Amino acid sequence: MPIPSTSTPELLSTPDDLRRWSLACRTAGLSVGMVPTMGALHAGHRSLIDRAVAENDRVVATIFVNPAQFGPSEDFARYPRTTDADLEVLVAAGVDAAFVPSVETMYPPGLVTRLGISGPLGDRLEGASRPGHFNGVALVVTKLLVAGLPDRAYFGQKDAQQCAVVRRLARDLDTGVEIVVCPTVRDPDGLAISSRNVYLNPEERLRALAIPSGLAAAMARFEAGERDATALATTVRSCLENERLDVDYVAVVEADTFSEVETAAPTNQIVLAARIGSTRLIDVVRLGVDTAPVGRGV
Ligand code: AMP
Numbered sequence: 001m002p003i004p005s006t007s008t009p010e011l012l013s014t015p016d017d018l019r020r021w022s023l024a025c026r027t028a029g030l031s032v033g034m035v036p037t038m039g040a041l042h043a044g045h046r047s048l049i050d051r052a053v054a055e056n057d058r059v060v061a062t063i064f065v066n067p068a069q070f071g072p073s074e075d076f077a078r079y080p081r082t083t084d085a086d087l088e089v090l091v092a093a094g095v096d097a098a099f100v101p102s103v104e105t106m107y108p109p110g111l112v113t114r115l116g117i118s119g120p121l122g123d124r125l126e127g128a129s130r131p132g133h134f135n136g137v138a139l140v141v142t143k144l145l146v147a148g149l150p151d152r153a154y155f156g157q158k159d160a161q162q163c164a165v166v167r168r169l170a171r172d173l174d175t176g177v178e179i180v181v182c183p184t185v186r187d188p189d190g191l192a193i194s195s196r197n198v199y200l201n202p203e204e205r206l207r208a209l210a211i212p213s214g215l216a217a218a219m220a221r222f223e224a225g226e227r228d229a230t231a232l233a234t235t236v237r238s239c240l241e242n243e244r245l246d247v248d249y250v251a252v253v254e255a256d257t258f259s260e261v262e263t264a265a266p267t268n269q270i271v272l273a274a275r276i277g278s279t280r281l282i283d284v285v286r287l288g289v290d291t292a293p294v295g296r297g298v
Contacts, residue, residue, distance in 0.1 A: 004096075006153055006203065006226040007091060008091060008093070009061070009087070009090050009091065009096055009097050009098040009161065010096065010097040010098070011098055011100065011150070012060070012097055012098065012099045012100070012101075013099075013100060013101055013102070013105065014101060014105050015101070015105070015106070015143065015147035016147075017099075018045075018060065018097075018099045018144075018147045019063075019146050019148070019149065021060065021097050022060070022147075022148050022149045022150070023149065025057070025058045025096075025264060026149065030057035030058050031056045031057045031058070031151045031152075032056060032057070032058050032059070032060065032148070032149065032150045032151055032152075033052035033053070033055060033056030033058070033059045033060075033150055033151065033152045033153070033154065034052070034059070034060050034061075034062065034144065034145075034148050034150035034152070034154070035048045035049050035052050035059065035060070035061045035062070035095075035153070035154045036062045036064075036140075036141060036144050036153065036155070037061060037062060037063055037064075038063070038064065038065045038066065038079065038200065039045070039063040039064075039065065039080075039081060039082060039083060039084050039086045039194065040079070040080040040081065040086070040195035040198075041063075041082070041085070041086045041089040041090075041197075042193050042194075042195065043185050043193055044156055044158065044184070044185040044192075044194070045061075045156075046089065046093060046185075047156075047182055047183075047185050048154040048155070048156060048182050049061055049089075049090070049093045049154075050093060051154060051180065051182055052152070052154045052180075053093060055094065055152060055180070056150075056151065056152060057235045058096045058097070059094075059095050059096055059097075060095070060096065060097040060098070060099055060100040060148060060150070061090050061093075061095050061097075061098055061099070062098075062100075062101075062144055062148070063086055063098065063099070063100045063164060063278075064099075064100070064101055064106060064140065065079050065081065066106075066137070066140040067103055067107070067136075068135070068136030068139050068140060069132075069133050069134075069136030069137045069140065070106070070133075070136070071130055071132065071133065072132065073100070073101065074130070075196075075199075078199075079195070080195055080198055083100065090173060099144075099148070101240060106140070106143065113139075114135060115135055115138040115139045115142055115169070116135050116138070116140065117134045117135060117138055117165050117168070117169070118256055119257075120257060120259050121134075121161070121164055121165060121168060121207040121257055121258045122134045122135070124258055124259075124260075125249050125251055125253070125258060125271060125273070126162075126273065126282070127159060127161070128162045128249075129248050129249065129273060130134040134161070134162070134165050137165060137166070138165060138166075138169050141166055141169065142154075142169065142173065145170070145175050145177050146175075150177055151272045152177065152178045152179075153166075153170075153177050153178075153180070153184055154179050154180045155179060155180070155181055155182070156181070156182055156184065156185075157173065157182060157183055157184050157187075157284065157286070158179050158181070158192050158194070158282070158283070158284065159282070160255075160269055160271055161258055161271065163179070163181045164255065164256055164258055166179055166217070167179045167181075167256070168256075176258055183234075184283075184284070184290075186212065186293055186294075187267045188294070189209055190207055190209060190211075190212030190213070190216070190293040190294040191205070191208055191209060191210070191211065192211070192212070192281075192283050192293075193230060194281060196279055196280070197281075198277075199277075199278065199279040200277075200279055201277075204276045204277050204279065205244065206278055207243040207244065207276055208243075208245075208281060209243075210239045210240050210242065210245055211240065211245075211272065211274065211281060211283045211293065212283070212293035213239050214235065214236035214237070214238070214239030214240055214272075215236060215270060215272070215283060215285045215292070216283075216292035216293055216294070217235050217236070217239055218232045218233070218235040218236045218270055218285075219270075219285055219287065219290075219292045220237055220292065221235055222264060222287050222288070226245035226264075227263050227264050227265070228262075228263070228264070229251075229252035229260070229261050229262050229263060229264045229268075230262075232252055232264055232270060233250040233251060233252055233270070236250045236270060236272060237250045240272070240274050243277055245274040245275065246274060246275040246276075247272070247273075247274050248273035248274055248275065248280070249271075249272065249273055250270070250271075250272040251270070251271055251272075252264050252268050252269070252270050252287075253268065253269050253271055254268060255267055255268065255269050255286070258271075264287055265288075266287055266288025267286060267287065267288060268286075268287050269284050269285065269286050269287070270284065270285050270287065271283075271284045272284070
């Protein structure tokens with residue numbers, strides 16, 4: 001007989017609290033789903049949480065703005081922090097526990113252990129633009145999985161290279177955790193929802209629609225038979241540059257390794273990063289899998 005969940009999530013603030021909560025669930029024969037987030041919860045996060053609630057007896061959402069995955073000149077200090085509103089989202093979603101640790105609890109003085117993601121998966125594209133980023137992601141995700149002992153952990157396809165890194169590390173470290181990747185949630189105009197969209201002013205928000213437009217245009221070319229990866233990437237890049245976005249990269253990659261391909265095939269992904277003013281956005285589509293994002297001019 002499952003233990004009925006309460007409407008207010010149990011608030012857990014240390015990894016030991018998280019472990020005790022999870023062990024109690026598992027001892028009672030209940031499966032545990034985990035949804036790691038950095039807070040500022042939006043409909044994208046909510047889709048992961050809803051799926052976790054549907055697929056597990058108990059769900060813990062984690063809220064932690066992880067300093068280890070931000071570079072020195074990145075937006076750690078100004079990253080939106082909305083814990084009270086986030087907890088309301090978790091109550092409404094029927095989450096059973098919220099893990100909200102402090103930086104000092106996750107990274108106590110004297111911590112010397114590091115994790116590294118080697119090869120193109122760690123070094124290329126996001127890894128090249130944000131040196132050390134995936135090592136920081138790997139460290140925090142590993143700490144969460146080790147303490148939280150979930151059966152399943154939920155991640156968003158929007159952060160495509162992060163998904164590949166996490167899938168790989170869950171396997172490499174023999175965690176036994178099933179990594180579930182959930183589709184990108186978009187605003188009606190096609191822009192992928194992101195906590196960083198709040199940085200955009202109205203004019204930038206409009207120009208940002210070049211991202212879904214460019215991806216949709218490349219998908220249309222792929223559907224029409226274009227297989228040259230450079231041609232597909234150039235289609236996206238031109239759309240971004242037409243709206244004066246500062247392109248960091250556009251690439252067609254193999255989904256698991258993030259190696260760039262010359263000839264595009266179904267399940268390959270078009271990934272991109274671009275800056276609008278001081279805001280850096282990323283996006284992705286899976287060729288032959290996703291429906292094209294709706295965008296201005298498409
Ligand atoms: P973040 O709080 O940005 O670290 O995101 C936490 C999780 O939510 C990550 O697995 C993200 O990939 C996922 N996520 C963020 N935005 C979206 C979105 N628009 N659609 C689906 N998942 C998302």
